[in-house]
Amino acid sequence: MDVPRPWAVLVVEDHDDTRAFLAHSIETTPGLVLAGQVTTRAAALAWLRDVESPLDVILVDLGLPDGSGLDVIACASAIRPDCETIVVSVFGDESTVIAAIEAGAVGYLHKDRTADEIAEAVITVKSGGSPISPAMARRLLARMRPTGAPSETPRALLSRRETEVLEWLARGYSYAEVAARLEVSLHTVQAHVKSLYGKLAVHSKNAAVFEAMRRGILSGPAR
Amino acid sequence: MIAIASAALIAPRAEADPAQDKDAAATRTLVLEAAYATIEVDETVLARRVTLPYHWERRHPGFGGRARFEADFELAVNGTRIAREGNLDGPEGKNHGRTSRMLPIPEGLLREGSNRVQLSIRADSARFAGVSALVLGPDEAVWAAHGLGHALRTHLGPVALQWSLLVGALAFVLWWMPVPGSAAAAGAVRRDPLYLYAWAGEASLVVRLLFLSGDPPIPWWAWSGIGLAAVGARCGFGLLFALEVAGRLGGATRPFILGLPAIWAAVGFGCGAATAALGLQNLAGAFFAASSLAIVGFAPWYAWQARRSETIVQPLLAAVLCLNALATIWDWRGYFHGEDYALVSMSLVSTLLFGLGLVVVVLQRFRSASGLSAELAATLTRRIADREAELAASYRRLEAVAREQARAAERARVLRQMHDGVGAGLAAAIRQLRARDPSDGVITASLRDALDRLKLTVDVLYAESGDVVGLLAGLRHRLEQRLSDVGLELRWQIEALPELRWMDDRAMQTLQSMLLETVSNVMQHADARRLLVAAGTVNDELRVRIRDDGRGFDSTRIKPRSLHAHARALGARLTIASGPTGTTVEIALPLEAW
Numbered sequence: 014m015d016v017p018r019p020w021a022v023l024v025v026e027d028h029d030d031t032r033a034f035l036a037h038s039i040e041t042t043p044g045l046v047l048a049g050q051v052t053t054r055a056a057a058l059a060w061l062r063d064v065e066s067p068l069d070v071i072l073v074d075l076g077l078p079d080g081s082g083l084d085v086i087a088c089a090s091a092i093r094p095d096c097e098t099i100v101v102s103v104f105g106d107e108s109t110v111i112a113a114i115e116a117g118a119v120g121y122l123h124k125d126r127t128a129d130e131i132a133e134a135v136i137t138v139k140s141g142g143s144p145i146s147p148a149m150a151r152r153l154l155a156r157m158r159p160t161g162a163p164s165e166t167p168r169a170l171l172s173r174r175e176t177e178v179l180e181w182l183a184r185g186y187s188y189a190e191v192a193a194r195l196e197v198s199l200h201t202v203q204a205h206v207k208s209l210y211g212k213l214a215v216h217s218k219n220a221a222v223f224e225a226m227r228r229g230i231l232s233g234p235a236r
Numbered sequence: 237m238i239a240i241a242s243a244a245l246i247a248p249r250a251e252a253d254p255a256q257d258k259d260a261a262a263t264r265t266l267v268l269e270a271a272y273a274t275i276e277v278d279e280t281v282l283a284r285r286v287t288l289p290y291h292w293e294r295r296h297p298g299f300g301g302r303a304r305f306e307a308d309f310e311l312a313v314n315g316t317r318i319a320r321e322g323n324l325d326g327p328e329g330k331n332h333g334r335t336s337r338m339l340p341i342p343e344g345l346l347r348e349g350s351n352r353v354q355l356s357i358r359a360d361s362a363r364f365a366g367v368s369a370l371v372l373g374p375d376e377a378v379w380a381a382h383g384l385g386h387a388l389r390t391h392l393g394p395v396a397l398q399w400s401l402l403v404g405a406l407a408f409v410l411w412w413m414p415v416p417g418s419a420a421a422a423g424a425v426r427r428d429p430l431y432l433y434a435w436a437g438e439a440s441l442v443v444r445l446l447f448l449s450g451d452p453p454i455p456w457w458a459w460s461g462i463g464l465a466a467v468g469a470r471c472g473f474g475l476l477f478a479l480e481v482a483g484r485l486g487g488a489t490r491p492f493i494l495g496l497p498a499i500w501a502a503v504g505f506g507c508g509a510a511t512a513a514l515g516l517q518n519l520a521g522a523f524f525a526a527s528s529l530a531i532v533g534f535a536p537w538y539a540w541q542a543r544r545s546e547t548i549v550q551p552l553l554a555a556v557l558c559l560n561a562l563a564t565i566w567d568w569r570g571y572f573h574g575e576d577y578a579l580v581s582m583s584l585v586s587t588l589l590f591g592l593g594l595v596v597v598v599l600q601r602f603r604s605a606s607g608l609s610a611e612l613a614a615t616l617t618r619r620i621a622d623r624e625a626e627l628a629a630s631y632r633r634l635e636a637v638a639r640e641q642a643r644a645a646e647r648a649r650v651l652r653q654m655h656d657g658v659g660a661g662l663a664a665a666i667r668q669l670r671a672r673d674p675s676d677g678v679i680t681a682s683l684r685d686a687l688d689r690l691k692l693t694v695d696v697l698y699a700e701s702g703d704v705v706g707l708l709a710g711l712r713h714r715l716e717q718r719l720s721d722v723g724l725e726l727r728w729q730i731e732a733l734p735e736l737r738w739m740d741d742r743a744m745q746t747l748q749s750m751l752l753e754t755v756s757n758v759m760q761h762a763d764a765r766r767l768l769v770a771a772g773t774v775n776d777e778l779r780v781r782i783r784d785d786g787r788g789f790d791s792t793r794i795k796p797r798s799l800h801a802h803a804r805a806l807g808a809r810l811t812i813a814s815g816p817t818g819t820t821v822e823i824a825l826p827l828e829a830w
Binding site: 028030031034076102103104105106107108124125127130146147148151180183184185186187190 | 648651652654655656659660662663664666667670684687690691694695698699700703705706708709710712713716717728730731732
């Protein structure tokens with residue numbers, strides 16, 4: 014029987030204490046192995062470009078001393094497509110997380126979790142789960158659903174099922190409760206959310222344009 | 237080229253009869269219609285009585301010669317020459333007979349009884365020549381009969397010349413001025429060809445008039461040729477002018493039509509030169525006939541086309557053309573069948589009306605241009621007003637967006653500080669404490685509580701005003717871990733609820749505090765297994781119900797003061813019911829503001 018290779022994790026965090034804690038969490042979890050730890054954006058980009066060893070997960074703190082972790086996320090999405098990026102945040106506030114997801118991240122972690130919780134979150138994300146807060150679900154609904162503005166395209170970005178899942182999640186229901194209500198498996202619900210994230214990353218630029226048009230900053234085609 | 241002469245004689249007053257005879261004599265004219273002619277043609281001399289008018293070119297076509305006419309009448313001029321013009325001996329002199337002549341006879345020349353008037357002419361082969369009937373009589377009588385024609389005949393030429401020069405100058409200036417607006421566009425300046433045709437037509441008429449009279453400084457055939465070429469050019473440009481006014485100078489036939497004046501002039505030159513050089517009298521006549529036919533044919537067609545015109549210009553031109561056609565026919569009659577060449581050329585008169593047509597075109601264009609510019613000014617004013625309104629609206633939108641952006645930037649700044657400062661610190665503290673004691677001690681619990689409250693504060697910052705469901709969902713999200721740590725099983729029954737627009741940020745924060753306090757109470761005091769959180773609308777209220785199956789408390793004796801205070805501040809109805817099987821807290825919020 015095949016023993017699956019443990020997942021390699023890169024930690025990008027400038028705060029020494031937190032970084033040590035994250036590294037410790039990874040190392041003490043079977044199934045995860047620490048591939049490296051860096052403290053700056055430049056070092057992270059260099060690692061992504063130059064190191065040849067396989068990489069499965071990146072934990073990124075957005076507040077790096079020489080720039081934004083969003084660049085690291087974007088770079089990883091581009092040159093390491095098999096790697097999943099998880100953003101590490103104190104609050105997990107929706108603006109931060111959505112920005113990270115637009116750049117290509119697939120999930121987020123709270124810094125104040127216990128080591129076990131962190132490892133569990135990493136494994137969940139890697140297994141296909143995509144954590145989402147109700148606030149994020151609400152934001153995504155507002156962003157990607159047609160709102161009746163005159164100049165938007167009639168084609169909705171979300172499928173009917175995806176919209177339904179988001180609506181339940183926005184009301185605070187858990188993944189398990191949503192699965193029960195929609196009579197599907199938990200894995201299906203997670204898959205819906207994950208595909209949502211993918212669409213968000215692809216359509217983020219379009220959404221920015223749409224948003225600008227909605228606010229009237231850009232005008233539509235000349236009469 | 238017509239040489240005619242008529243002689244007018246004055247009855248001598250001295251020999252006037254008493255009253256009646258004097259009146260009669262004063263009004264009566266004598267018309268001499270017969271004369272004795274001595275004609276030298278081609279070295280042959282003919283002498284015979286002839287009738288007047290005597291048309292040389294009809295009696296001796298193609299030949300030149302000399303003739304002397306003698307007619308007798310009662311009052312006579314005897315042997316004394318009273319008038320002489322030109323040169324009887326040589327050819328190619330001036331045309332002296334172009335107009336009628338009123339020749340006063342001095343008193344002393346007449347005598348009682350028989351008188352004789354003698355008139356000699358020189359006829360050249362390529363010209364009209366001859367003598368009309370001689371009209372004799374008292375000054376007033378002759379004038380009354382022929383004066384007007386004489387005056388017109390004498391003066392029409394110069395007047396026509398001046399008129400044509402004026403109109404031509406006007407047309408040239410109008411053509412030279414570029415079409416308004418074309419100078420601004422890239423490329424060559426545009427000129428209106430309509431005025432060019434008008435100028436060319438008038439210029440051709442001027443040439444024609446100049447070449448009719450006077451002493452030819454160039455060979456006769458060239459002179460004649462240019463004269464007829466001018467006629468052709470005049471007709472051609474007149475047609476172009478009329479077609480341009482009608483807007484029919486487009487299409488495939490355009491190059492041919494534009495060449496018409498040149499072709500017409502060339503044919504005219506050929507006919508004129510040939511007539512003069514080769515004595516082909518009828519060639520010139522044929523050219524005139526053909527040109528006239530063209531006008532006569534064109535005019536009705538043009539008039540027919542003009543019936544659909546919107547402005548007065550085309551019908552007016554059509555009328556001028558038709559007049560021209562009629563005048564041409566009238567002149568034919570006069571030239572080819574009339575007795576007297578002293579007729580006024582009606583074509584000349586009618587052709588002057590073209591100048592009038594040009595003036596009308598200019599006036600009409602001026603009028604429409606004035607109207608158009610007024611309309612454009614009004615449209616421009618309206619457009620500017622629209623654009624200004626749009627601009628103002630855009631500025632307002634931009635302002636609103638800028639304000640929102642400023643708010644968002646401020647919020648982000650505050651969050652950044654909390655995230656990097658307080659939040660990170662709390663998380664680190666929690667971690668350090670757990671490193672020493674894996675199970676959460678009191679301090680750890682307090683720190684976690686502090687961090688949770690910080691997160692909840694952040695949530696409210698991002699919440700939409702009045703989004704109670706979002707508030708509840710966020711609360712669950714933040715507290716879920718702690719609830720499961722305590723062993724509480726959560727039942728969640730939240731319906732899709734409307735946003736309560738009357739709730740501002742402060743109200744949201746108050747509500748959140750109430751909810752947090754309620755749940756905290758359950759976690760700390762209730763010792764419960766299950767927790768139900770439900771929210772729905774009943775009547776005009778949004779009701780949030782939190783129920784646990786814990787110990788309960790004596791709600792009559794213990795009143796959670798802060799909860800009630802918050803409820804009052806919020807304007808919400810708070811209901812707390814508690815017993816040994818559990819506690820229910822219900823918060824009712826009105827859907828609409830009061």
